[in-house]
Amino acid sequence: MRAVAVADFGAEPEVMDLPEPVPGPGEFLVHLRAAGVNPFDWKVAEGLLRRAVHHAFPLILGSDGAGTVHSVGGGVSAFRPGDRVYGQFLRLPQGLGSYSEYALATEEDAVARMPDGMLFTQAAAVPTATMTAYGLVEAAGVDAGQKVLVVGATGGVGQSVVQFARDRGAAVAATAAGAEAEEWMRHLGASAVLDHTRGPIVERLLELCPDGVHTVIDLVQDAEGVASLLPAVHRPGGTVASTQGAVDTGGLAERGLTGINYSNRGSARLLAVLADLIDAGRLQVRIDHEADLADAPSALTRLRSGGARGKTVLRI
Template sequence: MRAVMMERIGGSEVLQLAELERPQPGPGEVLVRVVCAGVNPADWKCREGYLGGFFQYRFPLVLGFDLAGTVSAVGAGVDDLPTGTRVFAQSDVGAGKWGSYAEYACVSRASTVRMPDNLDFPAAAAVPTPALAAWAGLFDEGALRAGMTVLIHGGGSAVGGFAIQFARCAGARVATTCGADKLEHVRQLGADLAIDYRSGEIGKELRCWAPEGVDLVLDCIGSGSLPDGLDLLRQGGMLVAILTLEPGDAGADHESAARRCLRTAVAYSRMPSGATLERIATLIADGRVFPPPLEVLPLGDVALAHERLQQGKPCRKQVLAVAEGTGSPR
């Protein structure tokens, strides 16, 4: 099969197109013919070795956490996904296996979900990791529920965009920060208050909207970009930071928060992820949640996609067309 592999940790130059042996599904696994692969910040961080604390690197390694495609074969114990079924999933690259930058990928059945009928392959590939991270931050860690107030820092990102929509679906009041060019976009997603983090005074504008502070702050950016996040919380509120994998980025000052009777947590998308992705798929199928704006690149441009993400330049979610002739830029 055609795949992008790396034989060592390094810069984008280590990503090489190659012909590799097609994997075979083991018990409880699904062999997916990959049509599109999503590209996430975790991909370039994995490429540079930042995930060494989570799994053992074995080379050659095929990266890619997110995929959309069709069922090609199944392993023992899998009898509910016929060949040709359209599916999307997080790959098992986080378990040390090959990921989605390949024409075929073996994925745990517990992570594999039927695609909603209203999604095409590029859009489906843009969903799993950012949507699951947003869900984990809001609900698994933040315990968000109807009537609560939440500030989503970085609402213009893929994670932040999903978080805005999920919070609205849950019946929460939503404020968000983003760049000036994303203000109208986040309002369309359902934000009640949109703050330009470059020119706006986040604390001042938020206090006018929620005088006692918000119940939950979800930091989708990290790296110290919200230095006064604890000051935005009401008494007993919680700050949840999405795991960035940046060296030294541990989220909020946990000790300071505890002294102030505030709570903190770090969130990440858990594997296997199928049960939560099923719930997200239902929201998408019902037209209540939409994937982010995206740009489709050929598989051979994977290094370009990594460089854009690493430099913080893409305005749209980056998706790789693994199967030739897939989709078009959106």
């Protein structure tokens, strides 16, 4: 089967011809038709998790995917051949991922049925980014009447954070560079938009929201960047959440703030919830860039260079 993989940590991703996996007991094989691209994918290729888990090489990149169930091993009852499914397919110890024609999963994995009307590319754009967004908004306790700042709002995760926070009745301030991105953020429900390329975010935020915000959800900045926002967070009682491990939780607690270094945990149950929200038109997941599987290396480079306005997906 065709796949895009790396030969070792830090190696360039390449198109390879690799053996098709065979489902064992409790496993099913999915014929993938699309893969979602996440910053996590290149971080894994560079060795983000090398101390935490064994990696087999060549390592097929990618977690997110969508396709049809091709065959099932013994004991699998929730899925049948032909079912359209989407979810997370990364198996580092076996070197398997979603930038591939076939991937394995079990019923315990974050894999669920796709709604009938959804395209494979659309479904592949959802799993990691949108589950992270959902979990972040829940973990931060975003509630009606609060003001929430989303930093990194125009990327794969941010676009859904903005919508989930708005749905909970919060007033959302979103970062966005440029007029088109600003218009998009307003369309998704942001009531204030600030351009992070035009000076310190905290200054612009305090101009727009002189009373500050209750919650910050920061998807991109380092510890220094996150700390620079603290003068604009309500104290006591405010919350600051990061996907970069950039929050000093102890330091924040001393200042009467809640700090969260968020780590996503996907589930089939949450994927089913998200599929229903998308099907009902209550959640939009915009695709910024589509490419063929063979162009995965350049799609990764493109995403890595910044400027995402939604998700990147690969057609398989």
